[in-house]
Amino acid sequence: MAELVKVKINGQEFEAEKGKLLIEAARENGIEIPAFCYKEGYSLQAACRMCLVEVEGTPKLQVGCTLPVDVNRDGTPMVVHTESDTVKAARKSTLELLLTNHPLDCPVCDKGGECELQDMVFRYGAGESRYTERKVHTPEKQWSPVVFFDAPRCILCYRCVRACNEGMGVGALGIGNRGVVAEIIPNKHDHLECDECGACIDICPVGALTSGIYRYQTRPWEMNHVGTICTHCSDGCKTTLGVRDGEIMRGNNRDSSGINGEFLCVKGRYGFDFVNHPDRLQTPLLRNAAGGFDEISWAQALDLVSKKFTEVKSKNGKFGVIGSNHTTNEENYFLQKFARQGLGTKNIDHHRTGDLATLFDALSGKTDALASMQDVYTAKAVLVVGSDLAQQHPLLSFQARANYRHHAAHIYAVTTGEVREDKQAVASVRVQKGGELAGVESLRDKLKAEANLVIVFGDTVQGDALRKLVAFGDSLGIPVKYVGLVDYSNSRGAYDMDLLPRDGGLSREQMLAAADLDVLWVVGANPLKSAALASKNACVVVQDMFLTETAKAATLVLPAASAYEKNGTVTNVTGEVQKLKQAIKVMGTKTDLEIMGSIAKEMGLNLGIWLPEKMLEEIRSTVHGYNVALPVLSSGAAVATQPLNGKVAALPGTIGSAGDTLFTSGTLGRYSKTLNSVMEAPGSLYGGKDH
């Protein structure tokens, strides 16, 4: 802990760490020093002069965002005034200057109502301008399908430049020219080639950078803001959906309260538009004699499914159940309960995208061996093995980068090709696929010298190799934590809720290959995308949002709700449980939980009340490590689970990532217009084929 010194701000005396920036010290004590260019977590810019304060003993106003707190030379505390008349007059002049070339088009600007410049002008005045010169105007520019730039509104605070450079590690924005004609420029002269994450738009204090899908659509106060969890990758970012009249208008991280702080990738910010894709299923479909589909009512559909299930169950027929890695924990739990207790089958599985079984087995008996999202930000060293994080796990990549920037963490990468982590890495080792362990071994001496380590590894490290990796970690003699990478928003939950072919059940592949299935029930998955179904006479029941390859082969298709249309919980890649909050409702669909519950009811099964809250109760009392604190969860925070639970028996079936990139997301990505419009970057190094 740094030395504490006294500092007097606006007549009140506080203690602050010596060397802390005045703006931070003031903020910690509830005093706001207005700022545009200062943004915590980024390098200092001191470009806007909005944070000027009066410091007794210095003749001129001081820049609060770069002024370190210290005692005066005679040992007396620094005396600061942040709201004196001089300071207010200075702020007013600063604003007047910032508005010199500003178009004052708040009534049509996207930012109107949540604009920092607007707020400041309201607070400190500068309602009139003494400048009579003609304003410099430049027309708006489109830099990508999702990023637009209106130079006249820009106050040149450099926030976007720093967010892209430092936060994202992309460096796609810069400043061109100087003086009154200075403006933000994109890396490819007239367009951007970048992650399209929209961080620059989010961080822009004014309406200079705007989002292609949101601009001029609505005003901030016309929307409800629903904080939920992104449904794409497994990192589990919180995204706040702006909803107006039952339509999602935008995604952002309005209050930065999630595990992702201010971060969102392109999918979390824009990838919600699959919900109203014209191909979205909104009515149950029944295969007809001609091989096509007939639309039927929900009542008919539920009746048909329950009769079929009951019939097959009563004659001891063979069921196969394939669950999803993006449905909720409650749904997954209910599904396995339905399969095991309701249908009496052990044939239950999901697309396993990482070898959690071996990881948990290898770590059994240990505590604190699984890293949290925060650990990736605070660990002294982070080793990335066999994954292109920036492509496949954007938040983990961001966390590691932030750790490097803020704590000078040592980053190591063992990958098959160049990755973004190379830029920060102490050492990058290139290996052939399968040669990861040798690569890791070559770093032994360096890693041994670290105080602690987080190892993040992809699907290429599985089975034996994974056991060896854990043995390697053990042999270092330092605290090591692991992140076993998995795809999709709830892969971890699907595993934890036991959508697994335990005790002799058939794996996903075995089910598809079996010739004698009577029923194949697929909930939110697309196994037939890359495999054929051997049982030609099986009744295939599919719950999905779209007519996927699997749904096309179905006997009966039930239109399901997406994650943005339901309540429940999901578990991210680092085992943290977070709450989904329903933002919209799509006509004709039901949540998977409701569909399954209704089938159970029709069948006369008693599997408990199919409300998310009730199922969560049951999960908390029966699933090991899931006794999560409800108040914390309800407050929108993430709660860690403790799944390590002794020996885990080996499971049949194969494991492999779907190899999605920054711009793809399985079925959901295929139906997102925005994601398809921005897809430009080369694919990930670790592209899988299955999904």
Next chain:
Amino acid sequence: MLQSYPEGKKRSAVVPMLIYAQDETGAVTAELIEEVAKRCEVTPLQVDEVVGYYSMLHRKPQGKFHVQVCTNISCMLVGGTELYDQACKKLGLGHKQTAADGVFSLEEVECMGACSWAPMVAINYDYHHNVTPEQFDALIEGLKRAQ
């Protein structure tokens, strides 16, 4: 050149490298930006920022004689603006224009650090002090003959 800079500070070489390269090639082209970026281990965008910032770096080729007239305050007070107007007329060029034959180009510049001898004109790297309109014309005529 890079060896003159301490380890890890290659980006400091961006400005001198651009200047020397411009002297050789006549203008800062896109290829040149790429090359400087590679050598100094920065992104082309970061080099582009520098090129946009410094008025001495030009994206288009200048004339053989690049005439720069200062109109900042010290020069302005003693006839810099008039001198610039005179230059426009004499050369038939405007700000940042190059003559079709490539001999002369003109630029209205900011302070070049020679205020004590205002008004001043710089032709390529040569400074001319206390320039009167007559001297300016003579200067240009001299150059025309010389080339």
